[in-house]
Amino acid sequence: MIRCLSLTAPKDARKLRDLQEYRKYIDAVEVRLDLCEFPERSFVQSVCSHAPEMVILSYRRPEDSSLLQKLPDAEASRIPEAKRLEVLTELLDTGVSHVDIEVGIDAPDLLRRAKQLNVKIIRSLHSFEGLPEQLLQLVREIASAGEIPKIAVYPRNSAEALQLLYVADALKDIKEKIVIGMGPYGFFGRVAPWLFGSMLTFTSVGEQLAAPGHIDPAQLEDVYHVSSNNDSTLLFGIIGNPVLHSRSPQLHNRWFREQGMNAVYLPFQVDDIDAFFELAEKVGIRGFSVTVPHKQEVISRLHSVSEEVRRIGSCNTVVRTERGWHGSNTDFEGFLRPLQERGEMRNMSTALVIGAGGAARTVVFALVQSGVKVYIVNRTAEKARLLAQEAGAQWVGLDAVSSIPESYKLVVQSTSVGMSPDTDADPLPQYRFRGDEMVYDIIYTPERSRFLQRAERAGCRTISGKGMLEAQAELQFELFRNSYNLLLG
Numbered sequence: 001m002i003r004c005l006s007l008t009a010p011k012d013a014r015k016l017r018d019l020q021e022y023r024k025y026i027d028a029v030e031v032r033l034d035l036c037e038f039p040e041r042s043f044v045q046s047v048c049s050h051a052p053e054m055v056i057l058s059y060r061r062p063e064d065s066s067l068l069q070k071l072p073d074a075e076a077s078r079i080p081e082a083k084r085l086e087v088l089t090e091l092l093d094t095g096v097s098h099v100d101i102e103v104g105i106d107a108p109d110l111l112r113r114a115k116q117l118n119v120k121i122i123r124s125l126h127s128f129e130g131l132p133e134q135l136l137q138l139v140r141e142i143a144s145a146g147e148i149p150k151i152a153v154y155p156r157n158s159a160e161a162l163q164l165l166y167v168a169d170a171l172k173d174i175k176e177k178i179v180i181g182m183g184p185y186g187f188f189g190r191v192a193p194w195l196f197g198s199m200l201t202f203t204s205v206g207e208q209l210a211a212p213g214h215i216d217p218a219q220l221e222d223v224y225h226v227s228s229n230n231d232s233t234l235l236f237g238i239i240g241n242p243v244l245h246s247r248s249p250q251l252h253n254r255w256f257r258e259q260g261m262n263a264v265y266l267p268f269q270v271d272d273i274d275a276f277f278e279l280a281e282k283v284g285i286r287g288f289s290v291t292v293p294h295k296q297e298v299i300s301r302l303h304s305v306s307e308e309v310r311r312i313g314s315c316n317t318v319v320r321t322e323r324g325w326h327g328s329n330t331d332f333e334g335f336l337r338p339l340q341e342r343g344e345m346r347n348m349s350t351a352l353v354i355g356a357g358g359a360a361r362t363v364v365f366a367l368v369q370s371g372v373k374v375y376i377v378n379r380t381a382e383k384a385r386l387l388a389q390e391a392g393a394q395w396v397g398l399d400a401v402s403s404i405p406e407s408y409k410l411v412v413q414s415t416s417v418g419m420s421p422d423t424d425a426d427p428l429p430q431y432r433f434r435g436d437e438m439v440y441d442i443i444y445t446p447e448r449s450r451f452l453q454r455a456e457r458a459g460c461r462t463i464s465g466k467g468m469l470e471a472q473a474e475l476q477f478e479l480f481r482n483s484y485n486l487l488l489g
């Protein structure tokens, strides 16, 4: 698997520093002349002398680059087409191994010069609006002309990401090709490029990422171990929308490595559960975590579920069994564990739970089942009332939250208010902490929410969502490991 660093830093000297800094993580470099201060021979030569063997030369037009489209002076910096091809042609003898030119560009001089110098041609197509028509035919034509096809497509939803997988599958016989899924729906293919049958994946660093969905080469390797994974690597992942902020890949991939398992855990942004299940069957996913907003909807697609899932109606873990997909809920035990470890569940009598969404359901059921009297408060009072009725809890209105006769021993914040990036928000500003209650905010980005900081200042004992995240993930990992062992054992 070729990991290619696209040099995108605004200053050429910084580009060279990036190359040196990330050299051990990469197998190829792309020099984007359109992003160079001056597309100079000496700069390209310097890159070639410090780079791995594979150096790709490209000169993007604004219509082929989302990065250029975002720059304020993109159109002003567009150079005449003949000049662009002339510069590319002139720099072919600097030591580069590949040159990238776009589909539909007629450049006989460039092709002739590339042939003389043994520089390979990458013929690229960029589509920011889903899959173009006649993609299969186009790729076959490029390959049969002896060029390397590169298709970079921006899937706008799960169905288009699935479609791209089918296209890649139909092109399996073409070994030398680059297939990129841009943006959040295609992200899994950037970190597991073999799924698209792609020989190469691009990465970039710094504030100017070359394309939507790029991560830096260190993350690509340290989190996703991209150089050591291949067709026999077992697949796990997480589905959600959005999902790229999730820290679960860091945890699970680290544990896979520590346990010597040939497995990888990938984030899948999903807006259509059925398209995801088709994808999961197609690529052979063994198990996955489920996050917002799919924890309820996923249940109807499963063959069997655990007792907690049946009771709570929320599922955060799915694994493949011999009979079909099985759903569990590790949030339940994961939520209780940090409280139990601190001895806080002993004599726990009364709790206030803020929120009535998916996570709150688990929190409320876990506390009620542990014998705690629970009051629920939520922006939408009707949802608090319904959850209270279902779980055997009480509910209170936002304005009555401080007027409960018993004082809460525990306050659990389980809404998404205060979660990154909206870190200044407080879900219950009218609530005045006494200072002797335990306050548990299940948000984990940021680690200390504004609500938790306010509780700390009032003298409360606090727990952040990190403990729950790790505990539920550890429990999930056990389920994934059993599924792995079942297949390989």
Ligand code: NAP
Residues within 6 Å of the ligand: 292, 331, 354, 355, 356, 357, 358, 359, 360, 378, 379, 380, 383, 414, 415, 416, 417, 419, 427, 442, 443, 444, 465, 466, 468, 469, 470, 472
């Ligand atoms: P959800 O099902 O979408 O529920 C969102 C909750 O937040 C609802 O109660 C909603 O109230 C409330 N809310 C949203 N925006 C609000 C606003 N502007 N003002 C007041 N209330 C608002 O989401 P979820 O799955 O329950 O997740 C909630 C949070 O828990 C997320 O931040 C998630 O990251 C975190 N979480 C952490 C862990 C962990 O392991 N630490 C596990 C699961 C979830 P309405 O009913 O009025 O809409």
